[in-house]
Amino acid sequence: MDDSKRMVDTYEVKHAIHVGDKEILFLVDEKITSCPYIVCNCSWDNPLGVDQYSDAMGSADYLEMMTEFTERVRKQLEAVKAERNKITVPLQPFTLKHCIPSDYKENIENKVVIIRAECLRPEYRTTDKQLVLAIGGFGVHGNSRGRAVYTVNLYSGKESRWNRENILGTLKPEYMPDWAKERLKQIQRERQAKQQKCEQER
Known part of the structure; x- marks a missing residue:
C-alpha cells in the first residue's frame, strides 16, 4: 500500500477532483495558521505534461475554502456539459x-x-x-x-x-x-x- 502523501510545496492535497481539463485541489498546511487552507486548479496542458497550478485562493476559514472547492467542481461539470452539447457528431465510442x-x-x-x-x-x-x-x-x-x-x-x-x-x-x-x-x-x-x-x- 502506498502511504505517500501528495504535496504542493508545504501543503498536503486533502481532496482532489478531476473533471474535464482541470483538477480541483483542496490543500492543507495547519502549521501556517494565517492561511492553512488553499484551493487551486491543476492542469497539464504543456509539452512535458507536468503539473501546472493556477488560480490559488487561501483562507483560515475552512468552510469558505470548502465552498470555493465545491463551487469550482460544479463549474467544471457545467463546462464539460456545455462542451458536450456543442459536439455535432455521434458520441458512441469506437471499440x-x-x-x-x-x-x-x-x-x-x-x-x-x-x-x-x-x-x-x-x-x-x-x-x-x-x-x-x-x-x-x-x-x-x-x-x-x-x-x-x-x-x-x-x-x-x-x-x-x-x-x-x-x-x-x-x-x-x-x-x-x-x-x-x-x-x-x-x-x-x-x-x-x-x-x-x-x-x-x-
Missing part, C-alpha cells in the same frame, strides 16, 4: 471491432488511429476524443523502443502526445465517418501548407 488491432510491428505514421477509451477521462470517452491522426514520434514506427506518438485530433485539431500502448488500433476505412474524412483532408492540407512554408523559409 475493437472498428479497427485493425494495434500491432507494434506496424508503422502507423500518417494513419488514423483510435485512442483506447479507457485511457480517456470518463467524461471524454466519446468518438470526438478518440479519432486522431498519428503524425510523429518514435512510437509511430514499427518495432521501435520509443513509445511517444504525436497526434492531431480529427474533431478539434488539437495536437497531443500519447504512448503507443494507448492506441487501440488503426481505424478500418469502412468505419470512417464522413465528418472525419473531411477533417482529415483539411488537416492534411494545413500540414502540407505549413511544411511548404517552412521549406521556402530555409
Whole structure:
C-alpha cells in the first residue's frame, strides 16, 4: 500500500477532483495558521505534461475554502456539459471491432488511429476524443523502443502526445465517418501548407 502523501510545496492535497481539463485541489498546511487552507486548479496542458497550478485562493476559514472547492467542481461539470452539447457528431465510442488491432510491428505514421477509451477521462470517452491522426514520434514506427506518438485530433485539431500502448488500433476505412474524412483532408492540407512554408523559409 502506498502511504505517500501528495504535496504542493508545504501543503498536503486533502481532496482532489478531476473533471474535464482541470483538477480541483483542496490543500492543507495547519502549521501556517494565517492561511492553512488553499484551493487551486491543476492542469497539464504543456509539452512535458507536468503539473501546472493556477488560480490559488487561501483562507483560515475552512468552510469558505470548502465552498470555493465545491463551487469550482460544479463549474467544471457545467463546462464539460456545455462542451458536450456543442459536439455535432455521434458520441458512441469506437471499440475493437472498428479497427485493425494495434500491432507494434506496424508503422502507423500518417494513419488514423483510435485512442483506447479507457485511457480517456470518463467524461471524454466519446468518438470526438478518440479519432486522431498519428503524425510523429518514435512510437509511430514499427518495432521501435520509443513509445511517444504525436497526434492531431480529427474533431478539434488539437495536437497531443500519447504512448503507443494507448492506441487501440488503426481505424478500418469502412468505419470512417464522413465528418472525419473531411477533417482529415483539411488537416492534411494545413500540414502540407505549413511544411511548404517552412521549406521556402530555409
